[in-house]
Amino acid sequence: MNYSTMSPSQLKEEYEELNKEYELVLSKGLKLDMSRGKPCKAQLDLTNDMLNSLSDSSDCFSQNGTDYRNYGIMDGIPEAKQLFAPMLNVSEDELIVFGNSSLNIMYDTIIKSMQFGVLGSTPWSKLDKVKFICPVPGYDRHFAICEAMGIEMINVKMNQDGPDMDAVEKLVSEDESIKGIWCVPKYSNPDGITYSDQVVKRMANLKPKANDFRIFWDNAYVVHDFTNPDTLMDIFAELKKNNKQDMIYMFASTSKISFPGSGVAVMAASENNISAIKKMMFFQTISHDKLNQMRHVKFFKNFDGILEHMKKHAEIIMPKFDIVCNTLEKELGPCNIAKWKKPNGGYFVSLFLPDNCAKRTAELCKKAGVVLTGAGATFPYGKDPHDNNLRISPTFPPNHELQEAMNVLCLCSKIAALEQAMK
Amino acid sequence: MNYSTMSPSQLKEEYEELNKEYELVLSKGLKLDMSRGKPCKAQLDLTNDMLNSLSDSSDCFSQNGTDYRNYGIMDGIPEAKQLFAPMLNVSEDELIVFGNSSLNIMYDTIIKSMQFGVLGSTPWSKLDKVKFICPVPGYDRHFAICEAMGIEMINVKMNQDGPDMDAVEKLVSEDESIKGIWCVPKYSNPDGITYSDQVVKRMANLKPKANDFRIFWDNAYVVHDFTNPDTLMDIFAELKKNNKQDMIYMFASTSKISFPGSGVAVMAASENNISAIKKMMFFQTISHDKLNQMRHVKFFKNFDGILEHMKKHAEIIMPKFDIVCNTLEKELGPCNIAKWKKPNGGYFVSLFLPDNCAKRTAELCKKAGVVLTGAGATFPYGKDPHDNNLRISPTFPPNHELQEAMNVLCLCSKIAALEQAMK
Numbered sequence: 001m002n003y004s005t006m007s008p009s010q011l012k013e014e015y016e017e018l019n020k021e022y023e024l025v026l027s028k029g030l031k032l033d034m035s036r037g038k039p040c041k042a043q044l045d046l047t048n049d050m051l052n053s054l055s056d057s058s059d060c061f062s063q064n065g066t067d068y069r070n071y072g073i074m075d076g077i078p079e080a081k082q083l084f085a086p087m088l089n090v091s092e093d094e095l096i097v098f099g100n101s102s103l104n105i106m107y108d109t110i111i112k113s114m115q116f117g118v119l120g121s122t123p124w125s126k127l128d129k130v131k132f133i134c135p136v137p138g139y140d141r142h143f144a145i146c147e148a149m150g151i152e153m154i155n156v157k158m159n160q161d162g163p164d165m166d167a168v169e170k171l172v173s174e175d176e177s178i179k180g181i182w183c184v185p186k187y188s189n190p191d192g193i194t195y196s197d198q199v200v201k202r203m204a205n206l207k208p209k210a211n212d213f214r215i216f217w218d219n220a221y222v223v224h225d226f227t228n229p230d231t232l233m234d235i236f237a238e239l240k241k242n243n244k245q246d247m248i249y250m251f252a253s254t255s256k257i258s259f260p261g262s263g264v265a266v267m268a269a270s271e272n273n274i275s276a277i278k279k280m281m282f283f284q285t286i287s288h289d290k291l292n293q294m295r296h297v298k299f300f301k302n303f304d305g306i307l308e309h310m311k312k313h314a315e316i317i318m319p320k321f322d323i324v325c326n327t328l329e330k331e332l333g334p335c336n337i338a339k340w341k342k343p344n345g346g347y348f349v350s351l352f353l354p355d356n357c358a359k360r361t362a363e364l365c366k367k368a369g370v371v372l373t374g375a376g377a378t379f380p381y382g383k384d385p386h387d388n389n390l391r392i393s394p395t396f397p398p399n400h401e402l403q404e405a406m407n408v409l410c411l412c413s414k415i416a417a418l419e420q421a422m423k
Numbered sequence: 424m425n426y427s428t429m430s431p432s433q434l435k436e437e438y439e440e441l442n443k444e445y446e447l448v449l450s451k452g453l454k455l456d457m458s459r460g461k462p463c464k465a466q467l468d469l470t471n472d473m474l475n476s477l478s479d480s481s482d483c484f485s486q487n488g489t490d491y492r493n494y495g496i497m498d499g500i501p502e503a504k505q506l507f508a509p510m511l512n513v514s515e516d517e518l519i520v521f522g523n524s525s526l527n528i529m530y531d532t533i534i535k536s537m538q539f540g541v542l543g544s545t546p547w548s549k550l551d552k553v554k555f556i557c558p559v560p561g562y563d564r565h566f567a568i569c570e571a572m573g574i575e576m577i578n579v580k581m582n583q584d585g586p587d588m589d590a591v592e593k594l595v596s597e598d599e600s601i602k603g604i605w606c607v608p609k610y611s612n613p614d615g616i617t618y619s620d621q622v623v624k625r626m627a628n629l630k631p632k633a634n635d636f637r638i639f640w641d642n643a644y645v646v647h648d649f650t651n652p653d654t655l656m657d658i659f660a661e662l663k664k665n666n667k668q669d670m671i672y673m674f675a676s677t678s679k680i681s682f683p684g685s686g687v688a689v690m691a692a693s694e695n696n697i698s699a700i701k702k703m704m705f706f707q708t709i710s711h712d713k714l715n716q717m718r719h720v721k722f723f724k725n726f727d728g729i730l731e732h733m734k735k736h737a738e739i740i741m742p743k744f745d746i747v748c749n750t751l752e753k754e755l756g757p758c759n760i761a762k763w764k765k766p767n768g769g770y771f772v773s774l775f776l777p778d779n780c781a782k783r784t785a786e787l788c789k790k791a792g793v794v795l796t797g798a799g800a801t802f803p804y805g806k807d808p809h810d811n812n813l814r815i816s817p818t819f820p821p822n823h824e825l826q827e828a829m830n831v832l833c834l835c836s837k838i839a840a841l842e843q844a845m846k
Contacts, residue, residue: 036494038493038494039493041490044480044490044492044493045480047492048479048480051475051477051478051479051480051482051483051714052474052475052477052478052479054474054475055474055475056471056474056475057467057468057471057474059474060474067464067467068684068685069467069470069682069683069684069685070461070462070467070682070683070684071459071461071678071683071684072684099522099523099712100522100711100712101708101709101710101711103707103708103709104707104708107706107707107708108707111534111535111538112534114538114548115534115537115538115548115572116571123548125537125538125546125548125549126548141706144705144706145706147706148539148703148706149538255494259492259493259714260492260493260494260709261491261492261493261494261495261709261710261711261712261713261714262491262492262712262713262714262715280571282567283530283564283567283568283570283571284526284527284530284531285524285526285527285530286524286526286683286684287524287684288523288524288684289522289523289684289685289712289715290684290685291474291682291684291685292685292712292715
């Protein structure tokens with residue numbers, strides 16, 4: 001069944017066989033969605049008690065009597081800072097608690113850099129060219145922000161231990177127009193890779209030509225561990241050793257911890273950066289939703305409460321990752337046409353097919369009623385140069401639907417691979 | 424007691440008398456705050472049942488089964504659109520429901536205009552000069568946004584029926600760099616003035632030289648009526664008659680209806696504008712907090728529910744406005760040194776003293792432990808050209824403290840006026 005060793009006639013025979021199967025699938029009129037990294041209903045139910053975690057108005061006051069139902073406290077209530085600071089391993093002074101979306105914070109951070117510059121630098125919108133380094137494959141929403149702002153994106157390859165640091169080091173040291181790099185350092189979107197200590201150390205010791213270069217460290221899956229979790233080195237501690245702590249912005253949110261869209265997002269950074277961010281924030285808002293911050297505090301109680309909660313998430317979604325990876329192994333393994341990594345946490349499985357097969361596979365899936373994240377979405381401008389990467393989001397569908405969708409995906413992958421092989 | 428008809432020796436005598444009173448006040452060591460338009464505790468308590476208005480997860484679903492605990496629905500849940508559309512008298516398609524802060528929407532709207540332009544116009548940050556018209560006195564936070572963006576502010580006088588429209592019409596028709604005007608059309612901050620039909624009609628018929636000129640219609644006090652409310656003409660209907668509906672952005676929020684900082688903010692605009700805004704929003708966020716939107720829906724049920732709720736607010740705060748205006752009348756009326764208007768709703772009383780008396784009065788108050796909104800704050804760049812306006816915020820302090828603070832304010836106003844008169 002190893003396609004690479006099959007004769008043309010064997011390939012043709014296999015192709016015809018699979019097409020019959022595909023016709024059968026088409027006749028089923030499936031409607032399955034593996035397109036976005038959304039928690040499933042059972043995961044959301046884990047947090048239901050938060051809906052009433054503020055039992056009455058007495059739960060809306062700080063210890064010293066501040067009424068969180070009223071205006072004020074722009075940078076987040078102390079109780080929420082206490083809850084979330086350990087998540088990013090920063091002090092409470094290095095943390096700002098925002099609203100419901102870390103994506104929104106990242107967007108704001110970049111549009112403000114366009115408008116105001118960074119710690120006194122020239123506003124990026126006044127420069128001829130602004131570029132960001134984008135480890136690929138990566139998160140489509142990061143790339144979309146750059147595209148909206150007219151920031152040129154430079155692809156850098158993701159290796160098994162993180163971005164290709166040789167390339168990153170060279171780029172940032174030579175090109176002053178490079179102002180940032182997008183990183184999802186733990187269980188990266190979509191590869192599920194956690195940066196190695198070596199990569200983190202090199203990242204923390206970058207010597208960018210641009211003073212206003214920033215690492216956008218989107219630690220979206222910081223506590224999203226399965227039973228055998230990866231460990232991510234503390235980049236902020238490394239940066240401090242190198243006296244380069246201003247070079248990073250760190251982000252996280254509870255979107256996939258409590259309720260997506262009704263969670264709490266945080267940003268952590270150095271004292272200099274936090275001070276500058278607060279100065280800009282003053283013009284934008286009086287405060288974020290302190291009652292929702294308090295809901296999270298009352299529900300989780302402390303950081304250990306978050307970790308315990310994440311174990312319950314893991315129990316629900318680990319079987320889904322098993323379905324995905326077992327099916328890939330069983331269906332695609334023998335054909336020798338695909339690569340993937342079973343992640344130890346996070347939300348995605350990244351599937352690498354033969355070149356020129358990703359779009360075709362997604363197209364075949366769609367026709368059969370199985371929606372994937374669009375092929376190419378994991379690359380800047382939606383352009384996968386090899387057209388070989390697909391992002392699988394296992395969490396949302398019920399297990400039996402996921403199994404069915406994976407069967408279809410594997411079938412379509414094989415058909416697409418055969419089409420290429422027979423060319 | 425009419426200062427304008429008193430002889431120099433009478434003025435001196437009065438001044439010495441009042442200074443003795445002031446010394447007594449100083450000895451009391453007061454600590455009173457009339458600085459911000461914050462609801463008082465009793466007002467916040469009106470909304471306490473909203474804390475648990477989502478009784479369990481079954482309250483988190485739309486009629487057709489959409490789970491509002493999960494990602495999605497960027498522009499607001501239909502139930503919230505239904506609730507708030509009547510507030511601004513727009514259709515649900517002309518409304519977007521955002522997060523917790525209308526100030527944040529306004530800031531975002533302007534920074535995006537800087538970065539991207541407006542409906543295809545040149546990004547404002549690429550222009551040599553961008554100007555906004557600021558009816559004065561006005562809202563300090565509006566002016567702060569302009570200042571942050573480097574937008575030049577042009578003062579236009581507030582008349583008793585709204586901004587001086589002769590000046591506004593002339594300015595916008597002649598100067599292409601004028602891109603906006605700030606309006607708080609009902610119970611204006613701080614004057615409590617509601618724009619007359621004539622002003623609204625002229626506003627809706629402006630012929631700006633700049634295609635990307637926008638009226639920023641911050642209807643912050645749209646339902647914040649007392650028992651004898653003002654009526655604001657529907658500017659959007661007028662604009663539609665003139666086929667100029669793209670010329671306006673309308674804003675409102677529940678900050679002073681439900682919980683400040685934990686409310687819901689909305690923006691309304693024409694189909695063209697809404698479509699452009701949604702396109703930009705896509706890059707910024709997946710959705711705002713739908714559960715908090717649903718909390719408001721469950722608590723208020725419909726727009727009538729909001730109006731009923733506002734009657735309860737009025738019952739609490741009308742006596743506070745009585746205290747302010749009765750004290751002004753009793754203490755300053757006879758001296759003939761001040762002007763103010765008792766508003767029919769809103770959050771503020773605007774006090775006009777003799778020229779060069781506002782800063783001095785605020786300074787005397789502060790020394791006596793009474794904090795007012797900083798003198799000058801109601802003008803762009805904090806510069807009140809006549810130094811004669813003070814904003815009084817009666818809502819937050821308990822009534823007895825408010826009375827005491829008003830006594831001090833009146834005393835300090837008289838001392839400052841006498842100091843000027845004796846110069």
